[in-house]
Amino acid sequence: MGWGNKRRGLFVWVLAVASGLAAASGVAAPHAADDGNTKSSEAQGGVRFSIDREEYDAQARAAMQVDPVVAAHLGAIRTVALDDAASMDEPGPDVLVFDVEGSRGKGRVTARFITVSATQEALGPGMLVMADGTRHEIEGDADALAAEDGPPLHDHAHDEDVEAGANAFIRQAQEAAQRYPLIRQHIGQIASFEIDTDASGAAPGMNTFVFDVAGDKGRGRLEADFITVSADTERLGKGVLTLAGGRKLPFEGEPRGEDEPEDGVSAADLFGGDNIFTRQARVAVQRYPLVQQHIGTLASFELDLAATGEAEGAEEFVFALTGDKGRGRILAEFITVDADTERLGKGVLTLADGREIAFEGEAPMEGELAAPRIDSDRGEAPDTFARQDGIFVLQANAAMQAHPVVQRHIGDIREAAFDRDASWKADGERYIFDLKGSKGQGRLEAEFITVDADSERIGDGELVMADGKRYPLDGK
Incomplete structure (x- = not known):
């Protein structure tokens, strides 16, 4: 996901989906026959999805990860690969075949995949065949199966x-x-x-x-x-x-x-309930051994907005957990690994009896994104700030060259070195340049005012020559 502050990012994600911008984030509602995946026998045959293929794979992966049979025999799922040809040979439009590799082994899952909502798939009945040939029957998500007999889960x-x-x-x-x-x-x-x-x-x-x-x-x-x-x-x-x-x-x-x-x-x-971050966080919590030991297979996983808002760290979230072994509350850091994966960081699991168990979380994963640099208000200039080779500096050079004070004391500008750090720390809209010209050299500090998309003009400021003489720049 790549979100620095996911507390607000949850709401942003809802906006993205609802505004039709979700495609930019790889998120969309799955449609099969009516609202799920479809199989095509045309020349470009195969399984087709109305959402991004990687996003559907992520939803399928999450569905398999929370299944007790899959989790018990494959462990934490690392990779999933849809076998289009094998899926086409299976009966029914929603029976798919995935080759799955986990922390405990490899296997092949053949099962129904049930569209629960725009962002969630559930695993239906099927079979897990391990690499050694052993077979394990998958019963599927009972709630999702029961809901198929009731009103549609996806409410348009x-x-x-x-x-x-x-x-x-x-x-x-x-x-x-x-x-x-x-x-x-x-x-x-x-x-x-x-x-x-x-x-x-x-x-x-x-x-x-x-x-x-x-x-x-x-x-x-x-x-x-x-x-x-x-x-x-x-x-x-x-x-x-x-x-x-x-x-x-x-x-x-x-x-x-x-x-x-x-x-x-x-x-x-403004927001709450199921969303892509919550699903990824649930997968991260489910695969952690401490949760498997004390909570078991998660049956409910609910974000506590109030407690999350009070948590100290920007990446800390609080969830209420219920599983087949117990229930509790987890406060932990959630670290973005990539667009599909969150990693459980340091935190505390509080069990129903009040016992608190501190944990260090999972080790960094291969290919994990580096944490973004966060600059203070007047710290190091961020990468997005104007650069020496950027269009603003070019336009500023033209404005300085045309200014009568610069022409009089610097002459034709031969070199204009933009001091990014000093400009970043300067008050208001002031920018700083070290100038060398045909008549002399000096340091210019002034406001730059945008005239239009192609030009800047100099506002109030000062030109300080190499000999210390100072000349005001009248921006009027």
């Missing part, structure tokens, strides 16, 4: 409600951005306002979202807190507007309204 009316809510949030976020003076000054009337789900998931802060925005004055990237005032209104909080040239404009956002609740809207009102 609910999907429409979620989509409407997600679109409402994006519309309200756009309205909040549009009324902010800084947006009106540099972007103008917003024509395009698109959420970046990956960047929003990686951004720090429970309420931080990232949008690509374009208007009649320019375009840029908005990363900001969006604070829910009411069911109809979002308020723009603290953030950064990055213009097309790379210049970053930090802002404080709108003040809290008189009628706005001090604590905002509860996260429990």
Whole structure:
């Protein structure tokens, strides 16, 4: 998944699915015959899915991992590979064949796969054949099988409600951005306002979202807190507007309204229940030996939003667990390995009798993503900040060359070295360059104001020559 702060990322993921942006994250609703997988005998025959193949494999993997027969004989599943040809030979549209490799061995699973929801598959009756030829019957998920005789589990009316809510949030976020003076000054009337789900998931802060925005004055990237005032209104909080040239404009956002609740809207009102992170977290918890020993095969796995919000670490989550051996509560770090896998980190398992068992979690997995670097407000300049070879610096060079004070004392600029670290730490919108020219050399520190997508102009600032003489830059 690659989400730095998954507490807010859960809500972002719901928005992505509901807004039709889930394809960008590899998430979509499975459709078979009506709502699952289908088998084709056409020239391009094979098993077809209406969602990304890797995403379906992840759902199937999760379904097999929580099955007690599969878990007992294969252990923690490492790889799954769908055998298209063998699946085509099996009767029924939802019987699939997977070659599975786990921590305890290898085997072949032939079973029904039942679509429970847009993000979940359940394992039906089938057979596990181990590499040594031993066979183990799979009974399947009793709840999923029982539900097949009742009302449909996938509620399309609910999907429409979620989509409407997600679109409402994006519309309200756009309205909040549009009324902010800084947006009106540099972007103008917003024509395009698109959420970046990956960047929003990686951004720090429970309420931080990232949008690509374009208007009649320019375009840029908005990363900001969006604070829910009411069911109809979002308020723009603290953030950064990055213009097309790379210049970053930090802002404080709108003040809290008189009628706005001090604590905002509860996260429990915004998201919860089943989602891709929760499913991956469940798989990670299920494969951990301590959980297998004391809880057994998980029957329920529910996120405790309140306790998670109070947890100290940004990657710490709290879940209530129930299994065939017992029940309890787990507080642990969840570490993103890749788009399909979470790893259980350090934490504490609290059993129903109150006993607390601390654990160190799983060892890092092969190919695990490195933890993202998090910069302090005035620490090292982030990679996304303007660079020497970036378009902003080129436009700034043109603005400096055209400025009368620079022309008078520096002459024709031969070298303009952008001081990234000093510029990052400078107050407001000031940027710093070391200049060498045909008449002399000096250090320029000034505001740079975006005129349009192709040009910058110099605002207030100062040019300090090599001999110490200072010349103000009048930006008017």
